[in-house]
Amino acid sequence: MDAAVCILSLIDCCALIFLAVYFIITLSDLECDYINARACCSKLNKWVIPEMVCQCLSTVLMLVSTHWFIFLLNLPVAAWDIYRLYTIRFFGTDQQKTVTDHRSDHKMEECVYLNDLFIYCIYLCT
Template sequence: MEAAVFILSLIDCCALIFLSVYFIITLSDLECDYINARACCSKLNKWVIPELVGQALATVLMLVSMHWFIFLLNVPVASWNVYRYVKVPMGNMGVFDPTEIHNRGQLKSHMKEAMIKLGFHLLCFFIYLYSMILALIND
């Protein structure tokens, strides 16, 4: 049972790594003017909810399987995703808004956030991989 939890978490983590890389590539395309702000924001806003659900799934899996350290490691990122989604101002297109993405250095902060999430998901990937191998050996 424990190995199945980590296999599912590993698959979820791979999807989150893919999303982080997608966010970085799309934001860098906007930074280099390969796409316009409206196209970039509509592409990214489409994936905000799946990212939120994926992170929440990993967090809940660790809570249910009583892996407290990994659960506590996931809680801040899941909370940040929920906070960011809830705090979207009225009238904005979503978390990524084309009228504001070039103002106040939001593009740089979104890029930095995507890089931090990529690093976090890579760390989690190796933790889940190690835990899965350990669970398979112990079973």
């Protein structure tokens, strides 16, 4: 059971890292004016809910399998994703002012996901 949870969490974490990198690249394209704000928002909006579901899935898996330390590490990020879902959606408005803020948020999330990946790999080896 523990190995299956850990392998599923590793796969989930790799998907989250991919999504964080995708968000950073898309926001960088917006900042450099390679794409317009409406195209950027439509690209990013369709991945907000899958990102939240993946993060919450990993958090719930750790809760169900009683890995409290990893659950407590994932809980703030899951709470942030749920908060961001209801408050900070990427709409087709003037996002240029907040592009740097959004990009720094996703860089922070990428660091958290890389940390989780490292913890899951260590947990899988033990």
